[in-house]
Amino acid sequence: GESVGLHLPTLSVQEGDNSIINCAYSNSASDYFIWYKQESGKGPQFIIDIRSNMDKRQGQRVTVLLNKTVKHLSLQIAATQPGDSAVYFCAENSGGSNYKLTFGKGTLLTVNP
Amino acid sequence: DGGITQSPKYLFRKEGQNVTLSCEQNLNHDAMYWYRQDPGQGLRLIYYSQIVNDFQKGDIAEGYSVSREKKESFPLTVTSAQKNPTAFYLCASSSYGGKTEAFFGQGTRLTVV
Numbered sequence: 148g149e150s151v152g153l154h155l156p157t158l159s160v161q162e163g164d165n166s167i168i169n170c171a172y173s174n175s176a177s178d179y180f181i182w183y184k185q186e187s188g189k190g191p192q193f194i195i196d197i198r199s200n201m202d203k204r205q206g207q208r209v210t211v212l213l214n215k216t217v218k219h220l221s222l223q224i225a226a227t228q229p230g231d232s233a234v235y236f237c238a239e240n241s242g243g244s245n246y247k248l249t250f251g252k253g254t255l256l257t258v259n260p
Numbered sequence: 261d262g263g264i265t266q267s268p269k270y271l272f273r274k275e276g277q278n279v280t281l282s283c284e285q286n287l288n289h290d291a292m293y294w295y296r297q298d299p300g301q302g303l304r305l306i307y308y309s310q311i312v313n314d315f316q317k318g319d320i321a322e323g324y325s326v327s328r329e330k331k332e333s334f335p336l337t338v339t340s341a342q343k344n345p346t347a348f349y350l351c352a353s354s355s356y357g358g359k360t361e362a363f364f365g366q367g368t369r370l371t372v373v
Contacts, residue, residue: 155300181361190266190350190364191303236302240359247318248293248362250303 155234157255166224168254170237175218177239181248182211182222185234194222194235224256232258263287266351266365272373273338273345281336281368283351292334293352293362296320303350309334338370346372 160166172180178199183191197204197211197220204211210223220237234253241249264285273279285292291310295303305318309328323342328334334353338345348369352362 179359183364188367188369190352190366193361193363196361238362247305247308249305250295252302 155253155255157257159257159259160227162227162229162258162260164227166222166227166231166256166258168222168224168235168256170220170222170251170254172218172220172237172239172251173249174239174241175215177241179240180211180213180220181238182209182220183236183238183250184231185236185253187233191236227256227258229258229260232256264351264353264363264365266349266368268368269366271368271370273370275372276340278337278339279370281338281349281351281370283334283336283365284332285334285353285363286332287353287355287363288331289353289355289363290331291354291356291362292328293354294318294324294326294334294336295350295352297348297350297367306336306349345370 181196182194184194185191195206195209195211197213208225212221234255236253237251238248267282293308294306297303304320306324307315307318307326309315312328312331315326315328325337348367350367351365354360354362
């Protein structure tokens with residue numbers, strides 16, 4: 148979903164279920180994308196990245212899908228665990244020599260035991 | 261340990277005072293960044309630096325200043341001109357600008373009293 152004001156989009160899942168977190172990016176020239184996990188009061192941690200010449204990339208329990216046609220990125224977490232509860236951000240780099248990473252507003256994932 | 265260190269973790273400032281937030285990295289990264297995060301919000305870029313003695317304004321640079329005299333260090337000064345400085349400040353570094361993942365520090369929470 149889209150963020151409204153100060154309220155983050157939220158996703159609540161049961162432990163053991165798969166989670167899918169979505170992100171719409173803004174710049175069609177973006178060529179590098181990252182997913183970060185941020186726990187309360189801490190800095191973001193790198194989860195997985197993908198370059199624009201790929202549609203899918205898999206890591207340990209996580210998969211990132213990139214749909215450049217509709218400028219959409221998703222993060223799939225398999226067998227979600229309570230320790231996965233956090234805010235998840237997508238970030239994009241808009242290509243060229245641009246050093247800037249632009250972050251989305253984030254999604255709060257809550258895993259219920 | 262290799263990493264990026266921010267200090268202090270908590271900082272209180274009186275209105276009208278300047279304060280400086282420290283960021284040090286021993287990852288030998290060329291690029292360093294400062295982001296601001298407000299409650300329930302994503303990360304907004306304040307300043308970034310691609311190389312020593314060079315830095316660029318981000319999206320919300322007004323009321324902030326930085327220096328990059330050493331590769332390892334990228335301090336951020338929050339000046340009295342910043343109208344609403346209370347926020348969580350995150351420093352990051354990366355080895356190749358926005359084309360590789362950025363590593364984040366644990367943040368400094370600044371409160372104006």
